[in-house]
Each structure stands twice: as C-alpha cells, then as structure tokens.
Amino acid sequence: MEDFNDLMAFMAVARERNFTRAAAQLGVSQSALSRTVRALEERMGVPLLTRTTRSVSPTETGERLLSSIGPRFEEIQAELESLRAMTDRPAGTVRITATDYAANAYVWPRVQTLLRQYPEIKIELVNDYGLSDLVANRCDIGVRLGDQVAKDMIAVRIAPDMTMAIVGSPAYLQTATRARTPQDLTRHNCINLRLPTRDSLLAWELSKGRRELQVRVEGQLTFNNVYQMVEAALAGFGLAYVPRDLVEPHVEAERLVWVLEEWFPTFVGHHVYYPSRRKSSRAVELVVDALKSGYRRRAP
Structure with a gap:
C-alpha cells in the first residue's frame, strides 16, 4: 500500500508539474510530498522527475510510468465511485x-x-x-x-448545428472599409481568440456554397473567452468571429451588424x-x- 500511496503522490506532481499545487491537492505539506516522491525514486532506482528552481517535469521514465499507471488508477477510482x-x-x-x-x-x-x-x-x-x-x-x-x-x-x-458569425458595431463599421470578400478581413481590426494547446490563434473558417477557406486575421485584442470578444465588438474595437446565437440579440437590437453574412459557416x-x-x-x-x-x- 505504501507503493500505491507514493505512486499517487508522483502522479499528482507529474500532472500539476508543481509540488506546491500537488501538495495542496493531496492535503499534505510540500516538504512531505517531496520526501515521498524522492523515496519512491530511490526504491525504483531511477529518477522520475526533473527538478529546477522554476519547474518540475517528468523524465522519460516518469512519462512512461504516468501513462501506464494513470488510466489504471482512474479505472479503480471510477469503479469505487460506481459502487458508492x-x-x-x-x-x-x-x-x-x-x-x-x-x-x-x-x-x-x-x-x-x-x-x-x-x-x-x-x-x-x-x-x-x-x-x-x-x-x-x-x-x-x-x-x-x-x-x-x-x-x-x-x-x-x-x-443543434452551430453557425459562426462575424460582427462589428455600427460605430466601428462607419470608420472602416467595407468588407466585401474574406480577403478584406486582413485590413480590419479583428478580435482574436487564443487557443491554449497549440499556442496559436483561431483561424476564421468561412464557407460559401462549396468554397471553404481559412483567414488569419490581426488586431489589437486577443482573448481566450468569446464573451469578452463580444464585449470588445460592442465597444467598437473591431470585428469578432463568434457563435451566431450568442450575438443575434445584439444584431436585432442594432448594437451589432453582420459582416460577410453569406460566408457564415455551420458546424456539427x-x-x-x-x-x-x-x-x-x-x-x-x-x-x-x-x-x-x-x-x-x-x-x-
């Protein structure tokens, strides 16, 4: 059982990549958690974590152990919850x-x-x-x-299926060149969405009939939240690419205007x-x- 507890401690640190957060999650002190993981490494005879003053990350052996035992512990926990x-x-x-x-x-x-x-x-x-x-x-x-x-x-x-839309405020559109084609978007101040996994910005996917394309846009603002994007568009900071259902009330109230509506794509x-x-x-x-x-x- 000591090995099981130590393995769970290692998994917490490897997933959080931080001893402080892992210790808080497990309800133990950081020093106690560090000793537990160190003792596990000594018993196994291999280092499982690479430690620096700023970060903690699994070694190649640690990654292999995590990917091997992680799903098994998850299955055990799920079975216990199922019994409860x-x-x-x-x-x-x-x-x-x-x-x-x-x-x-x-x-x-x-x-x-x-x-x-x-x-x-x-x-x-x-x-x-x-x-x-x-x-x-x-x-x-x-x-x-x-x-x-x-x-x-x-x-x-x-x-139901979701349609994406491009919108801008009337005040912004009065000062900007009208977008007649998707390529015109590159000349606009566009509000971007940051994707965490690829550390990149969401491309604006558009479609018209059988034509499909992606446009990479630029602008002053980037968010990781579509609701902030809508607020920025309402405030006149540029064009936003967001779910149509989310902004339809604003368009009906004439606070926002559709842009390139014939190019709005629909997804499953x-x-x-x-x-x-x-x-x-x-x-x-x-x-x-x-x-x-x-x-x-x-x-x-």
Whole structure:
C-alpha cells in the first residue's frame, strides 16, 4: 500500500508539474510530498522527475510510468465511485471540460435542476478551448462540437448545428472599409481568440456554397473567452468571429451588424462525450442524461 500511496503522490506532481499545487491537492505539506516522491525514486532506482528552481517535469521514465499507471488508477477510482453510487443517493464530483460558450449555453442551464435534486452531486466545470485528453486531465466528460470528438469516445449530441458569425458595431463599421470578400478581413481590426494547446490563434473558417477557406486575421485584442470578444465588438474595437446565437440579440437590437453574412459557416452541433472503456458512476450518468434531455432533435 505504501507503493500505491507514493505512486499517487508522483502522479499528482507529474500532472500539476508543481509540488506546491500537488501538495495542496493531496492535503499534505510540500516538504512531505517531496520526501515521498524522492523515496519512491530511490526504491525504483531511477529518477522520475526533473527538478529546477522554476519547474518540475517528468523524465522519460516518469512519462512512461504516468501513462501506464494513470488510466489504471482512474479505472479503480471510477469503479469505487460506481459502487458508492449503488446507494439511493448518487454522490461524487463530476468534472466537465467545455468551452465557455458551451458551458453557458448548454451545460449550466441543464444541470441546475439536477444539482437541486441531488445535493450530494458536485460539478466542477473547466472552461477550455484546447482539445484536452479527458483521462490525463482527470475529467469525467467533455462537451465539444461533433467533429472535434475523438473516434474512440462515446458521444451524444446535445445541441443543434452551430453557425459562426462575424460582427462589428455600427460605430466601428462607419470608420472602416467595407468588407466585401474574406480577403478584406486582413485590413480590419479583428478580435482574436487564443487557443491554449497549440499556442496559436483561431483561424476564421468561412464557407460559401462549396468554397471553404481559412483567414488569419490581426488586431489589437486577443482573448481566450468569446464573451469578452463580444464585449470588445460592442465597444467598437473591431470585428469578432463568434457563435451566431450568442450575438443575434445584439444584431436585432442594432448594437451589432453582420459582416460577410453569406460566408457564415455551420458546424456539427455540440456533443457530450466520455471514454468508452471507463465505467461511469451514477453521478456521471445523471449529468449526461441531464445534458441530453435538453436537446430535442428536429424532425426532418
């Protein structure tokens, strides 16, 4: 059992890449955690972590160990939660990764009733635009557009197709050259979205009939949150590329204006997904059901 506890300590440090955060997560002191990991390395006879004054990262051996034992510990934890959930009162924490738009539009509105009905279920909502690995990031389920879900996942649609739109305020458009083609966007002050995993900016994908293209734009502002992008567009700081549903009320109220509307692309709607090889707890099943129940597929 000592080895199991030490392995869990190593996994916490390797995933957090920081002794302080890992110690807080485990509820132990940083010095005690450091001694535990050091003792594990001495017993194994190999270094598992590379330590500098500023960072901690797994060695090649450490990465191999983490990728090997991580999923097994996750499966054990999921099975224990599943057994606990056999009681009449589902309980436990369900960790969900989703973009800020999906979280606000679909996740949060649909889990509120569930949380009131089952007070012992806890939800941790992680806003993330990266295509994060669920197991590596200790998430139970994710919410992404349908074409972003890996093939080995179980996925269920929870929303209709999503159209992206380009908008700008009337005040901004009065001072800017009219955009007649996608190429004209390069001459505009555009509000960008930062993607965390690739450390790059989101390309503006556009389509018209069978024509599809991506435009790389530039501007004064870059955010990692679409709601801040909308606020910046409303304030007249440039054009924003955001979900159409999010800005439609502003367009109807004439606070924003469509730009290149004939080029707006539509993508497969959001899906909830989770690993096919992991047995879900009762709490996870209830959350997935709540997300599914909020969507009614339209008749053809």
